[in-house]
Amino acid sequence: MDGTRDFSIDAMQCRWQHLPGTARARDIAIHWLRVVAGDAAADSLHRDARNRPRLLHGDTSWSHSHARLLVAYTPRGRVGVDIESRVRGTDxxxxxxxxxxxxxxxxxxxxxxxxxxxxxxxxxxxxxxxxx
Missing domain, CATH: 1.10.286 (GTP Cyclohydrolase I; Chain A, domain 1)
Structure with missing residues (x-):
């Protein structure tokens, strides 16, 4: 899938996006968080002891693989996402x-x-x- 697709599952908001050129997944995720959760939420982004992204209010997670990004935000509870490429070569x-x-x-x-x-x-x- 090319391009960008936004969707919701209950209170969770998600974005599926192609990563253009040398774009960094983290930068795109933070920009999207500013749009859906506001500047205060995005500014509160930090890493926990296990290096997972966390917010003071709400939660976010993102994953990227082979120029694809999936990012999610929820105003309540926890969220975790992961994507992997279908490229074969592993057993x-x-x-x-x-x-x-x-x-x-x-x-x-x-x-x-x-x-x-x-x-x-x-x-x-x-x-x-x-x-x-």
Whole structure:
């Protein structure tokens, strides 16, 4: 997907965007936060002890991969997002054996190889978003 798409899920607001040229994901995320949450929220942006972006009021998260950016903001609660490129070249089962529960690895191994990579990415992104 090229371009920019804004969308909401309940109170959470999100932006999916192509990163132009040498643009920095952080700079674009902060600019977008100013638009949706206001200058005070964006100015309160800081990193917590685990280096996650945090706001004094509300929460934000962003992820970027292969010139794509996903950023989210919610005025209440916590939010975490993650995206990964569908570029192949990794062995999903090798990574799953190291980081996933045995049941998750077995479920991936049982899938047809054509479906395994996308299933692995969905599970990986879900776990990363929760950690964020």
């Amino acid at each position: 999903p089962l090798r990574i799953a054996r190291r980081y996933f529960a045995p049941e998750e690895t077995a479920a991936l191994a049982a899938l047809d190889e054509a479906l395994r990579h996308d299933a692995f990415l969905r599970l990986w992104c879900a776990k990363e978003a929760v950690l964020k």
